[in-house]
Amino acid sequence: MTDTTLNTRVLLASRPHGEPTAENFTIETAPVPQPADGEVLLRTIYLSLDPYMRGRMNDAKSYAAPVEVGAVMEGGTVAEVVESRDPSLVPGDIVLCGLGWQTHGVLPANQVRKLDPSRAPISTAVGVLGMPGFTAYAGLLEIGRPQPGETVVVAAAAGPVGSAVGQIARIKGARAVGIAGGPEKVAFLRELGFDEALDHRSPTFKDDLKAVVPDGIDVYFENVGGHVWDAVLPRLNTYARVPVCGLVAHYNETELPAGPDRTSRLMQSILTKSITVRGFIQNEFVKTHYKDFQRDAAAWIADGSLQYKEDVVEGIENAPEAFFGLLTGKNFGKLLVKVGDDPTA
CATH class of the missing domain: 3.90.180.10 (Medium-chain alcohol dehydrogenases, catalytic domain)
Incomplete structure (x- = not known):
């Protein structure tokens, strides 16, 4: 040099x-x-x-x-x-x-x-074998804890974290519903094997979500916030788990959004439905989950179940x-x- x-x-x-x-x-x-x-x-x-x-x-x-x-x-x-x-x-x-x-x-x-x-x-x-993949793995399995037959919904589902969340949910026997922006990304989610894929830009998004989760939502993996969260909250089941990974819809905000303060309604839902909402940073799980992630993710990529x-x-x-x-x-x-x-x- x-x-x-x-x-x-x-x-x-x-x-x-x-x-x-x-x-x-x-x-x-x-x-x-x-x-x-x-x-x-x-x-x-x-x-x-x-x-x-x-x-x-x-x-x-x-x-x-x-x-x-x-x-x-x-x-x-x-x-x-x-x-x-x-x-x-x-x-x-x-x-x-x-x-x-x-x-x-x-x-x-x-x-x-x-x-x-x-x-x-x-x-x-x-x-997929680094920080984004590990974020999906640890957040979903440690906080979301999806069970076979449950419904898992993930926002920003065409991104590196969200796409892994949905696929891992299916590997664990859960039903995966992905939310993304635009028809091309929705089509991609279907190619990955998501059970349902929705476009949050659609004017009928709230009704579309309601239609595809007739039995409610057991796990919601939050990457976005904003109007996606507003549509999800009423659909959460009793004992639902919400790993909060990101809030990209709010990262550029410089002040609180206009409108009524809905904090009391949110807290009431958390209380009456016994909902678990937990924010996390992936590095808190490195010591306990990283070796398992590397083993599992490599095997899933090899057999085609994680794309x-x-x-x-x-x-x-x-x-x-x-x-x-x-x-x-x-x-x-x-x-x-x-x-x-x-x-x-």
Whole structure:
């Protein structure tokens, strides 16, 4: 690696107010850093774009520290080792790491995990076999706990988390109802084997939902909020379980929505129906569930019962625009930025 090689980085230039815009990001080049003892120099191959990144742009208390203004946007990555100053890794190794939105970076060797490219396409390490897949697995099985014959409804069902939730529900013997935006995504859910698939953009969405859950909803995996939640709440059964994974419909809000305060009605439903509503972050289940997830998900992919779709954008400079689309549902499948050549493809 020569000193003239440059690292292209996407920095958080300012904190957004409402929807992020191009002005909130800066794209710059800088010299590629050099590794010290115990570190590795990495070249990014795939960058994962995920809804949680919107929250990290805010200077607000949350489960993780915000990205500092002027810092590289954070994100999960699959990368190739270019130079190693640690005996556990050698140039050419493919690793899972958190380089963020940049083409190159240096990390301690103990902060990366070596991948086996013969096991599955390396992009899946930030998708169905990575954080999104694990989020679906842990949230559904630990909080949702679907039983054979129960009805599981999942929002944003064509995304990487939602599509896995529905398929795992069916593997466990439950009935899966997916909610997505647009006829193309609805058709995709049917291809995946969902028992029912609904378009939340349809003017008849509330009635459509009522028609396909005649016996109510036992598990609702929440990724969206908004009008989807409004339609789901009256359909929840006694003892329903609601894993709250995301609320993408509300991430760009700067104030409370207009209208009456319906908190009392929500709490009354939770009380009278004994509903369990629990928010979660996937990393709280890593110690107890991750090994089982890796075993089960790999087997399900191998036998065809767990399928996945990827939406790949080329070039780190296109990450901001792709991210804007993610927040409005434009992506179709797991959204990835292909930052550099994939030597395993």
